Amino acid sequence: MYPRKRANWGVLRAAIALLCATWASICQAGPREQAHRIHDRLVGIPPSATVLDSMAAKVASGDAIGAANEAMQNPAFYNTTVRELATPWTNRDRSVYAPLNDSTATVIGMVRDDVPFDEVLSGDIIYVGSTAATNVAYSQANNDHYLALQNNRVNLASNANLVRQTQSTLPGTPLAATETAGIMTTRGFAEAFLIDGTNRAAVRFATLNLMCMDMEDFRDVTAWPDRIRQDVSRSPGGDSNLFLNDCLGCHAGLDGLAGAFAYFDFDNTSQQLVYTANNVQAKFLREATTFPYGYASTGDSWINYWRSGPNAFVGWRGPGSGAGPKSLGQELAQTRQFSECQVRNVFEKVCYRTPNGAADLQAVQTIANSFEANNRSLKRVFAETAVYCMGD
């Protein structure tokens, strides 16, 4: 639905078309070639001869999903493919090169264990390395534990190495179970998006990465403005038209949602996530004199002003309002847009392109339906998408 901007690569497209014409076999696929492609796309490496034979037989018998499931047993699916999917979600540059951290590991574990993926924004869940996997203990104050897992190339497909735990019971955590919200309350997320600033970045990147919608996509100047904080100038540069036509469109909804993070911060000195129950962080009240009649946060309540109006198409099915990031995560992750976004994210990883055209868009809908009907299994999305793109 939101194709990334690209330069005009017409020349390269033409070259690729020529390649297809002269190397016609690359564009043809029987069961063996389809199995090979499924494996390549899901795992990132070619299959062994044994696995290829087995997968090809499944494809030939009409069980392409079974073939995909067999491919996903390869550890590289988790160590590389899923990690590459989740790594850009951990940093503001959306770099795929960022190191493994608790946020990425949690996504990997959730896919591996088929945890309903909407919990990625609301669950009391985290994955840590076992003592067998590394002797570097998990710490609230650094990422050394996960760096050790990465540097030692620990097999994350093994539940003996990567273990599911609850955030609220980790040593040193400031969070109770009701205050956790999946990857949004991990140390890695806090270091990237709750550090400094105003915590609006937490909402912006959560929607950007997991709903495939940036603030510009939500832009709605008709949304109710009463949660826009005092630090937003109503007359930027002396022109209130700018506020009415531009700033308002994002801040009306964004500030309403970002209230969920009013008790959160990331301490640059201790390098830890900070949570101050019932005490609004100073960053929420900063620059109050910019517009004294703006909203002054008094708690961590949030409200979604994008549920009706232009953004109704998002398909909101969550609580609509609440307090803290857990309920906010439910609000975001229970949307239809969230489901479709997971398919789009996987589609780009597995099909190597942004879905476009009627067939692709229909496939996104179909696979999103399946995602919702199958306990929001992201692993199944991988399998179905790989089958859709296995060629014919």
Next chain:
Amino acid sequence: MNDTTIMTSTHARGYRLGLSSVLSILVVSLALGGCVSDDGGDVSSSVPPPTGSPPPNPNPPPGTPPPGTPPPDPGPPPPVDPNPPVPPPPATDVEAFQRTLHPLLRDPGNFCVGCHGATQIPTFAVADAVAAYNVIVSQQKVNLDDPDLSRVYLRPSVDRHNCGANASCDEIAAEFLAAIQAWIQIRPAPTPSQQTLMSSKTSFAAGMAGGAGRADANLVAKFDFDEGQGTVAADTSGVGTPIMLQVTGMEWVDGGLRNVSGKAQASVAESRKLFDMITASGQFSIEAWLIPEDTVQAGPARIVTYSINPNTRNFMMGQQATLYRFRNRTAASNANGDPFIEAATQDVQTQLQHVVMTFDPAVGRKTYVNGQVTAQEAAQTTLAWTNDQIFVLGNEPTNDRLWKGVFEMVAIHDAALSSAEVQQNFEAGAGDYVTLSFDVSGILGNPARIDMLATQLDDKGYVFARPTFVSAATGIRVKNIRVAVNDSVPVAAQAFRRVDTTVLQSGTELSPLGALIPVAQGAEMDQFHLEFEVLGGRTGLAESIAPSSPPMPPADVTDPSFGIRSFSKISDTMSAITGIAANNAAVSALFTEARDSLPATDDILGFGSSQQLAIQRLATAYCGQIVANATACSNFFGACTIAANGKTQIADRLYDRIIGANLANQPDRAAVTTEVVDAMNDLGCTNGCTGATATTALQATCAGVLSSAAVTIN
């Protein structure tokens, strides 16, 4: 628009015409040329051809009537209706929009439809007129009270937003403006009855001057800096002889006065008002709304001073880097007002701040920043002022203590403002708030009104803040308040929509917030009223909800169905194929070095030649580790030497291990074998080779196949 205008217009926009437009003009020109030729016989007979024009054709084509022959009778002209049918007025506002502005928005020559007619928000140029209308109206892209303030007009006329050169933008803007004006002319009359719960109307002229928000009972002087131009900043307090500050080295900004290199200075005589009134009361306050330019200026830099030089004064509000400094000449101080007081921690910010310094002989000095005490003393003393000092803003009279920043308001009081009064003035803001009263007695049946603080924030917007219910009636429910301007309710920034409360006593503040309401015709002309969803026992209408507007589907552009392996996958793949662990020291070192040069994603459209070089280097490293170990080398290639007749066998092994056997979508085995054998021959193994020559050839051919598209593209 007359013909001349049309011609000028066409000329000015000529470069914007697309091919179809050019062809259209060509057709029209040819047709017009034909018309001139057809009925130009008489003309040509009476008007000589222009110099340089070709002579009449002496050999006209067959069938052409001879010169002077009257044209054939076209028959009786069709009857001319003296009263051509006039289209009925539009029944709806949408229809009026559809007849006027919408076609222009859809015209590709006006550049809107290319983006805003499809996916780019706001989608006001989509083909569906109702959808476009909803966007145009709900997002305030037009101002039907003052078309000159319409966004769709200002974007080309002022912002020059995607409209070509200036002439083109001007023409598009003029057309849009004319269309909006035409829309206003033909649109059906508004139906205010749709909003049945309306307060009475009011305006700024009816507002209570000074507002209800400020504590100004003891003003001596006040400067609002609303002049906007000139060399004088006037005292607006209305108390005694006004102090007229002479402005030098400062520039007027929206709502204030920025000191760049000068000062605003009063005469000694006019400054005397301060001495007279304040020494009479024995106490005073200096109050300012200001924006410091930085947090490093020092001296201290003089913000407000009543002095004659850097060492002699009555009082001073100054800035010493990150701290506000307060000097006051008393029986306990020196002539400079020292010892000063200042905060223990930073209280200067480079943003709009409300700073108040008070002196009370019973308790001493206090400094407030944004309503909070930041510095204070406990020292009973009395003023010891002299009457020869000069009141100056932004510097000393001697010009050697420059303060740089913006003044938005300065006031001097002959009383020490209490904490509550300081807070009150802080909450009242920097602007000139007035209190507007909206009478709702007609709705409630009892005397009642809603008061709001209001000010003009800038030339585009008003702020309406803190609605307060005033009535003896109690138990009144108030829900969803909207501020209307000239009978129209702006859709954006209505901050009181969520108000839903039952008032139990008069004076109840309904909301602490402020709403930004766009200016329509200006503060002198605009009339305001309030609308409610519920007031008392009566129910009105809530505003309509804008329709859902999902983005348009992306263009159906076929992308390649295959891609390039990303950096991790390339390394993983090479490791899997060669059997060399990815964390092998040599391989790992090269991967770390070359990682960012490898493809970051699987998107083949982002693939570049430099990435292929990195892939080649990595493949060479992996293959180098194979040949470095005799056992691994033999296992991989069959032998670590190359026999003259064994090259095809080696090529076959490379094909099976690296490219994969029995895959129809991989390159032809024979072709690959030929290339591999040729490579070994080129590397000195035509007749077979051993030792370093062999391992070099094996490593090279291995790397060549391993880094090929057969491996990296899938």
